[in-house]
Structures are given as C-alpha cells and as structure tokens.
Amino acid sequence: MRRSEFLRAVEHEFPGRTSALLNDLVLSPLAGQTSTEALAAGVPPRDIWLALCAEMDVPENRRHGAGRLEPRKR
Template identity: 60%
Template sequence: MRRSEFERAVADEFGARGSSLIADLALPQFGGRTAAEALSSGEAPRDVWVALCEETDVPLQRRYGAGRLEPRRH
C-alpha cells in the first residue's frame, strides 16, 4: 500500500473524521504513536492502516481499504 492509497482508504472509511484519527488516535501497535507519527518515522502505510483499523474496530471485510480491492494472495 502506498501513502496515497492509505490516505484514500482513510478518507473512504472514516470520512471527515479521518484526519483527526490520523493526528490524534494513539496506536498501541506503534508504542502509542499516532498514525501520522508512525508514518513520519518510516512505518509502512499498510501496517499503519491495519493498526488504525484494529484500534477503531473496522470490520475485517473493509480492512483492505480503497487502495486495494482485495487481499494480497500469498
């Protein structure tokens, strides 16, 4: 997931409150840093997206975000 895909996924899932969540919500998966702080320190946008989804209880079927239509096959 690219940063632009992350931003699109956040906007699609959270709407107008997305920017507040990115800036204000502490993510335990990143030591209490916010999504913005985690991204700024070099964390992968995909990992930050998953952490944000987990912390806000986004259903699994919507965690792939707008940037990716389906999960990556391994």
Template identity: 60%
Template sequence: MSFPTTSWRPSTPSCRCADPRMRRSEFERAVEDEFGAAYGAVVTADLGLDALGGRTAAAAIAAGVDPREVWVALCAATDVPPERRYGVGRLEPRS
C-alpha cells in the same frame, strides 16, 4: 489531509497488485473513505495506536512505518470490520 513526504520505491518492478505494501496515497484514500475527511484527519493525528508503540498514524508514517501496517493498526484500534480493511484505498483499474 496530507502527510510528510517520504521516499517510496518498490523493490522490484512487479505489478502493483502483487505488491503487499500500501502507498501513502492509498492509505489517505482508505482513511477518508472509512472515516470521512474531517474525522479521518483527527483520528490519524490524535489517536495513539498501541500496535505502533503509542504513536499516532501520522507520526508512524512520518517515521517510515509501512502505511499498510499503520492502516491495519488503525483499523484494529477503531474496530473497523475485517472485510473493510484489505484492498481499500486502491483505485479501480483503468479499462
């Protein structure tokens, strides 16, 4: 699954863990982990999200909406439990 490329640049060169934003790649990983590749592609392309004005997840991301906001809206619309909504999509730190 891939989404249109948008420019993303952190406002400060701080640690990634302190940044509340979600990268598009983290969003894609979270969607695939939660829904699977095939269903994840369908749900992001076809499900209109009320919290995002009826836009699909893919359309919202293409329009520049923060992927975390899209992820939270997608989780709410699909009844993903709160314990699986936060911190997902991030890779484990390298040791």
C-alpha cells in the same frame, strides 16, 4: 499499500474524521504513536492502516484492498 492509498482508505472509511484520527488517535500496536508520527518514522502505511482498523473496530472484510483505485478500463 502506498501512502496515497492509505490516506484514501482512511478518508473512505472515516469520512470527515481523517485529520483527527491521523493526528490525535494514539495507536497501541505502533508503540503509542499517532498515524502521522508513524508515517514520519517510516512505518509502512499498510501496518498503520491495520493498526488503525484494529483500534477502530473496522470489520475484517473492509480492511483489505482499501484505498485502491479501480483499474482503468481499456
């Protein structure tokens, strides 16, 4: 997962709350860092996404493939 996919996934799953979740929510699985701090520290976006999903009780079926754009049609 790329950083852009991570940010798209957060906005899609939590519309209107992206900034607050990224900057204020402390994620226990990431040593008590926020998502923004974890990104700055070099934690892979996929790990942050999964930690955020776990913290916010996002169902398993909405965690995988999130943030990806639809393939271009040829």
